[in-house]
Amino acid sequence: MTAPQAASGCAFAMSPGLRADLVMKALDATSYAVMITDAQATILAVNPAFSRVTGWSTEEVIGRTPRILSSGRQDADFYEEMWHALHETGHWHGELWNRRKSGDIYPEHLVIDAVRDSGGEIEFFVAVFSDIAERKERERRLSYLAYHDEITDLPNRALFMDRLSHGLALARRRGTPLAVVLLDLDGFKDVNDTFGHEAGDLLLRSVAQRMKSGLRDSDTLARLGGDEFAILLPAVGSARDARKVVMRVQAALRRPFYLAGDEVCIGGSAGGALYPANGADAEELLRCADLAMYEVKRRGKGDMLLYGDIAPRRAAQRARAG
Structure with a gap:
């Protein structure tokens, strides 16, 4: 052969x-x-x-x-x-x-x-x-990290914006309200500076778990970066309902955390905006929520305001400036 x-x-x-x-x-x-x-x-x-x-x-x-x-x-x-x-x-x-x-x-x-x-x-x-x-x-991990935060496993900014876009489309079709909330952790930098970044990462993971426990399955909690989180509340009944959800999350954050035996206390400052009352698109809603959160920090942190709470004052300021 x-x-x-x-x-x-x-x-x-x-x-x-x-x-x-x-x-x-x-x-x-x-x-x-x-x-x-x-x-x-x-x-x-x-x-x-x-x-x-x-x-x-x-x-x-x-x-x-x-x-x-x-x-x-x-x-x-x-x-x-x-x-x-x-x-x-x-x-x-x-x-x-x-x-x-x-x-x-x-x-x-x-x-x-x-x-x-x-x-x-x-x-x-x-x-x-x-x-x-x-x-x-x-490959699976890289694909996952394209839309999730590596430390907390929460959705990241890209996935949050995608869900917000879909949520708004659904809210328009159904004629239902929707709320967007931005929340910054109060005191997180002190934890990082005192205990180090590893402890800070551990705290972020614990924060994510506590915040999720106060939300509905239909809600989205995302970490946008650093100590900034975002919450999407689809089909929220009213401004009062949105406020109750966020205050429940804030109450959970105020309970002490324990890092390697050390007690750590933090909080959260939150600002929210409602569709369609405060904006018709994602950019406007996030801008309004950010303004509301900034006002909370200006007043001393640890609280929650909706854009509707500060809109009259801002309108008056613009009138005086004009």
């Missing part, structure tokens, strides 16, 4: 000085799992990396088919397309889910090439694959 040919038509060849045992050593040493089957997909050989990835030993898989690795997550059409590509082009690559001997399912990147004999008939299939679970987890 002549040297087998790859699907591309190029013959596999070794230089005169390269012994077959060196090729086998290279296959044994590679970190990629390698599996060789005959044309009927009966497993003929695997390398040590195959066993490390799948948990199956060489003795356990020789003579069997790759079906022992099937996770059940790919349907019959998936495999039909794979085999069609292999017979038509001699090559297939992609990602799929397989199952280890232990039963654990893992994501895998797989490349399969057909090896043809001198007559052009498929003689072998060579599959090379790797476990990509860690890569997938990194």
Whole structure:
């Protein structure tokens, strides 16, 4: 039999000085799992990396088919397309889910090439694959962090603005009010300066948990950065209802926190704005909420004001200035 040919038509060849045992050593040493089957997909050989990835030993898989690795997550059409590509082009690559001997399912990147004999008939299939679970987890984490705060796991500014946009669209269709609240922590900088940033991060996580406990499932709590948080209250009944929710959150913040045994006391200054009374779009609502929060801080912090509380005074100031 002549040297087998790859699907591309190029013959596999070794230089005169390269012994077959060196090729086998290279296959044994590679970190990629390698599996060789005959044309009927009966497993003929695997390398040590195959066993490390799948948990199956060489003795356990020789003579069997790759079906022992099937996770059940790919349907019959998936495999039909794979085999069609292999017979038509001699090559297939992609990602799929397989199952280890232990039963654990893992994501895998797989490349399969057909090896043809001198007559052009498929003689072998060579599959090379790797476990990509860690890569997938990194990708998932990066995707998650694009819309969530790394310290508190709360939605970040991008996700908050997206939910606010959707909330406003729904409020317009249904004719229901909506409230946007900005809240800054009072005393957080002192905690950071006294106990360090690690303690500050721990406090932020505890703050997030307490604030969420005072909100409805339909509400959104986000960390915008530093010690600034935002709350979206969709379908809030009235200004009074919005005020009650925020005051409940503020009361929770005033209870002592404990960091490594040290008691820490903080608070929160909040300003809110209502749709449609104080603004028709996200930018205007956030501007009004920020003005209300600034007024709370000007008066001494720790309170909550809605933009409607300060609008008459601001109108009077503009009138005097004019």
